[in-house]
Amino acid sequence: MEMTRRKLLALGSGTFVLATLSSLPAFATLTDDAIAALTGGADMGEGAITLTAPEIAENGNTVPIAFDAPGAAEVTLFADGNPVPNVATFKFGPLSASRSASTRIRLATTQNVVAIAKMEDGSFQMAKANVKVTIGGCGG
Amino acid sequence: MASGVKPRVKVPKKAAAGETITIKTLISHKMESGQRKDDDGNVIPRSIINRFTADFNGENVIDVVLEPAVSTNPYFQFEAVVPESGEFKFTWYDDDGSVYDTAKKITVS
Numbered sequence: 254m255e256m257t258r259r260k261l262l263a264l265g266s267g268t269f270v271l272a273t274l275s276s277l278p279a280f281a282t283l284t285d286d287a288i289a290a291l292t293g294g295a296d297m298g299e300g301a302i303t304l305t306a307p308e309i310a311e312n313g314n315t316v317p318i319a320f321d322a323p324g325a326a327e328v329t330l331f332a333d334g335n336p337v338p339n340v341a342t343f344k345f346g347p348l349s350a351s352r353s354a355s356t357r358i359r360l361a362t363t364q365n366v367v368a369i370a371k372m373e374d375g376s377f378q379m380a381k382a383n384v385k386v387t388i389g390g391c392g393g
Numbered sequence: 394m395a396s397g398v399k400p401r402v403k404v405p406k407k408a409a410a411g412e413t414i415t416i417k418t419l420i421s422h423k424m425e426s427g428q429r430k431d432d433d434g435n436v437i438p439r440s441i442i443n444r445f446t447a448d449f450n451g452e453n454v455i456d457v458v459l460e461p462a463v464s465t466n467p468y469f470q471f472e473a474v475v476p477e478s479g480e481f482k483f484t485w486y487d488d489d490g491s492v493y494d495t496a497k498k499i500t501v502s
Contacts, residue, residue, distance in 0.1 A: 344457070346452060348473050360462075
């Protein structure tokens, strides 16, 4: 193929777009895939659930995470910078008093923690929190 | 992994009927993620607790699926309602097939 100046420019702008995209966390697409697998690509609302995470976690091995999702049947946590994005899935039974729980998780690096709640009516709600990690929790 | 696994659970001894109570659970377990390597560069195989359930008199309170991203010594805090006196049963399922459980009684007045 003959390389004209126009084609070169087009190519250049293409790589620029790619470069901007790849500045996102490397595992973000994995998380998107995992979320899509969970929701089936359904639209997600925001604001109905709260996710509590520290802004800065000194030790990525135990990061305290809490969520409160009134009306949720099931809550799944994801960490988009971990080698495996899934963290945990909480299913609530008839005797649970509130759709909330807290736990401690591992974070490999600075990243977003995402909570997806499957509501009782079948819709989905999302909450996101960015956590800055000083020492990663995946060990080399 | 069957050595040194010790569940600890905190449940109030008494409650009023229909009251919301907070339950805290912890189990000592190394939760080997399957991502780490030993000194020779071999991957240390994954060995985690993959499921935790809490039931009260046979009815489910919470059912959690755990992935390797849950920290060593998995800790959970959650809330339950108790309609009558009875027993909470907590169960942890290990990758190697072991099942650890513990029970706590609660008196409802």
